[in-house]
Amino acid sequence: MLYSIVLTLTAFVSLTSATPLIYDGRAPFNYTVEDLDNSLDPYLSVVKGSMNASYYTQLLGHAFNATPLWSPNLWSPIEQPITISIDNTSVFVPGGSMPQNGFRRTELIAQKDGSHTALNAIADVGITVFHVSILEDLKKPLNMSHEYQIVWIEPNDGTHVFEIQLGSSFTIPTGTVPVSDARFLKVRNHALDLLFETPFTSHDWHNFAVQIDWTNLTLGVFYSTNGEPLEAVTGLVENSSASPGAAGQGDYHFGVLKLPLADPDETAAQQGDVVHFGIQEGDTEALTYSGVFIESITGGVSAGYGKTITPIS
Numbered sequence: 001m002l003y004s005i006v007l008t009l010t011a012f013v014s015l016t017s018a019t020p021l022i023y024d025g026r027a028p029f030n031y032t033v034e035d036l037d038n039s040l041d042p043y044l045s046v047v048k049g050s051m052n053a054s055y056y057t058q059l060l061g062h063a064f065n066a067t068p069l070w071s072p073n074l075w076s077p078i079e080q081p082i083t084i085s086i087d088n089t090s091v092f093v094p095g096g097s098m099p100q101n102g103f104r105r106t107e108l109i110a111q112k113d114g115s116h117t118a119l120n121a122i123a124d125v126g127i128t129v130f131h132v133s134i135l136e137d138l139k140k141p142l143n144m145s146h147e148y149q150i151v152w153i154e155p156n157d158g159t160h161v162f163e164i165q166l167g168s169s170f171t172i173p174t175g176t177v178p179v180s181d182a183r184f185l186k187v188r189n190h191a192l193d194l195l196f197e198t199p200f201t202s203h204d205w206h207n208f209a210v211q212i213d214w215t216n217l218t219l220g221v222f223y224s225t226n227g228e229p230l231e232a233v234t235g236l237v238e239n240s241s242a243s244p245g246a247a248g249q250g251d252y253h254f255g256v257l258k259l260p261l262a263d264p265d266e267t268a269a270q271q272g273d274v275v276h277f278g279i280q281e282g283d284t285e286a287l288t289y290s291g292v293f294i295e296s297i298t299g300g301v302s303a304g305y306g307k308t309i310t311p312i313s
Contacts, residue, residue, distance in 0.1 A: 019299040019308060022123045023110050023252075025292030026070065026079035027059060044109040044116050047255070049090040056090065056106040058083040066290030067133035067205040068227040069304035081290040084108065084255045085140055088282025102278045104285075107255030110294070116251050123294045124153070124249035125214050127311065129222075129301050132254055133207045133291035134164070134185070136200060140286035142166060144182035147259040150287060151208070155250035161242050162210050162219055163188050166200060170259045172271050177261075187221050190242040196221045196233050207291060209301060211312050214249075217242055220312030222301060229303040232312050254289055 025042045033054035039045045045053035060081045071077045090104040112119040132151050142148055147170045152163035165186045168177040184197040185206055200206065204225045211220040217239045222230040242248050260278020262271045270277040295301075300308030 019302055020296040021293060022128060022296060023112050023119055023294040025108075025110050025252075025254075025294075026066070026290065027082055028078075029061065029080050031059060031080070033059060039111075041111055041114060044111045044251075047092055047105060047107040047109065047253070049087075049092065049106070051089055056085050056087075057108065058085070060288070064288070067207055069133070069207055069224075069229070070291055079290055081135070081288050082108070083137060083286050083288045085137075085284060085286035086256045086258055087284040088280070098276060100275050102260045102274050102276045102280070103257060104280055104282070105255065105257040107253045107257065110252040110292070120249045120251065121246075123252070124212075127211065127213045127215075127297045129209050129211045129295050129297060129311075130162075130252060131207075131209045131291055131293050131295070131302070132164075132289065133205045135205050135288040135290075136202050137286040137288055138202060140284050142256075142258075142285050142287070143281065143283065144168060145177035146170075146261060149257040149259070151254045153212075153250045153252050155243060155248055157243070157247070159190060159242070160188075161190055161212065161239070161248065161250060162195075164208065170262070170274055172262045172268075173264060174261045189219055189237060189239045191239075193237075195219065195237050196223065198223060198233075201225070205290070207304075211297065211301065212239075215244070217244060217248075222303070222309075222312075224304070227304070229305065229307065230301070230309065231303070232309070234312070236312050252294065254292060256285060256287055258285065 036054050037052045048056050066079045066081045084106050086104040086106050091099050093099045144167045146167050148166040153161040168179040168182045183200050185200050186197045187195045207224045209222040219237045219239045221234040223233045224230045263279050297311045303309045
């Protein structure tokens with residue numbers, strides 16, 4: 001801990017990443033609840049339940065410190081953390097579709113200049129790196145008997161280019177839960193192969209960066225905790241089941257998507273329709289986020305404090 005504080009105090013001052021920034025989702029202190037409710041940049045806030053976006057998503061201001069990786073020192077933070085929560089009202093109704101009663105979900109989607117699709121066209125080409133930091137909310141804990149999808153990129157076909165998960169994977173029938181690694185953050189590729197996992201320790205910022213080669217369909221993962229600089233934790237991993245080109249481009253989501261437990265009283269078809277059926281307790285649960293941005297690898301991968309490291313190759 002002392003090492004990370006010293007690094008923070010003596011580090012090169014950098015208010016952004018150290019390589020070309022494509023999208024900055026680190027909430028500035030002048031970002032307001034009205035901005036959030038109106039889906040103003042840098043977030044599209046429509047994936048939620050029936051209440052206003054600010055009911056589910058709390059801007060923490062100076063009350064809590066974001067990951068220290070991107071601020072010049074402890075007394076000059078550049079962003080406010082965001083807590084994203086779900087409760088029993090968190091039933092999303094996509095336009096023209098049925099309510100997603102099987103899920104409880106609240107998410108923010110990256111957007112720039114008022115458009116998430118235009119952002120995809122510049123962020124989902126070449127080799128880019130998607131950053132995010134995640135912290136447990138001890139007052140609103142997750143139910144680790146369920147599966148949670150908390151960070152992902154989603155093309156139009158509904159698959160995920162990569163995803164970060166918590167909890168116990170959804171199964172039919174529900175097995176013994178929570179599973180042994182339920183309290184591990186898991187990074188998976190498009191085919192849902194496990195690339196990296198690490199214990200979701202309390203009181204710690206868990207910093208991730210996922211390198212995506214959109215042409216050669218590969219992934220690489222960087223990780224650290226708190227103020228430790230990011231380090232590569234995988235080699236270059238195949239992601240060949242993802243679609244190439246525009247069909248594989250998608251929205252960058254972060255938040256809380258809670259899958260149900262299979263309901264033994266429902267039909268087999270209903271049990272398989274996790275979007276619309278299953279068991280949900282309706283508890284209030286949350287995660288806290290900071291350090292969300294997308295960068296090009298030109299000049300390297302931002303590791304923190306204005307420094308770069310070599311991309312995974």
